[in-house]
Amino acid sequence: MWGWRDELGIHMSGYARGASGVDWEDRIDFARLRKERVDAVRTALRASDLDALLLWKDENVRYLTSLRAQLIAGKTTLLNGVLLTKDAGPILLCSGGEIDKARMGMSWLSAAPTSNFGVYSSASSSPKASSTIG
Numbered sequence: 001m002w003g004w005r006d007e008l009g010i011h012m013s014g015y016a017r018g019a020s021g022v023d024w025e026d027r028i029d030f031a032r033l034r035k036e037r038v039d040a041v042r043t044a045l046r047a048s049d050l051d052a053l054l055l056w057k058d059e060n061v062r063y064l065t066s067l068r069a070q071l072i073a074g075k076t077t078l079l080n081g082v083l084l085t086k087d088a089g090p091i092l093l094c095s096g097g098e099i100d101k102a103r104m105g106m107s108w109l110s111a112a113p114t115s116n117f118g119v120y121s122s123a124s125s126s127p128k129a130s131s132t133i134g
Helices: 030-046 059-066 097-105
Strands: 052-053 083-087 092-094 109-111 119-122
Touching: 030 059, 030 083, 030 092, 052 059, 059 083
Parallel strands: none
Antiparallel strands: 052 083, 083 092, 092 119, 109 119
8 A cells, every 4th residue: 555654553645744844743853863863872882892982074973963064165074073972972062153053053952061162962961061172
């Protein structure tokens, strides 16, 4: 049968949900998506011999923090990083225009109290990210 089933198993034949977030139906649960990504990486980290992950590649930073880095000609992609430990994070390390983006539009991250570099941690993290950078 053509179509798909929703989370409750209800067959949605001929019905297509849109790509944008709306208030009249459930679509993508971005908070759940972010949480499940971090949980999956943290589970693998805890199963490893590593104490933490410090990642700088844009796609890794995006996966753990949802930061969509600015794409500017001549700009290095190594300006933003993320730190994830077995018990804290993700901690976003960002620079330039990404600081304002994180501060104003990424409510799931919170600023480390004394940071002047752009250090943000997951709002649900404990302990708080320390500001020893910068």
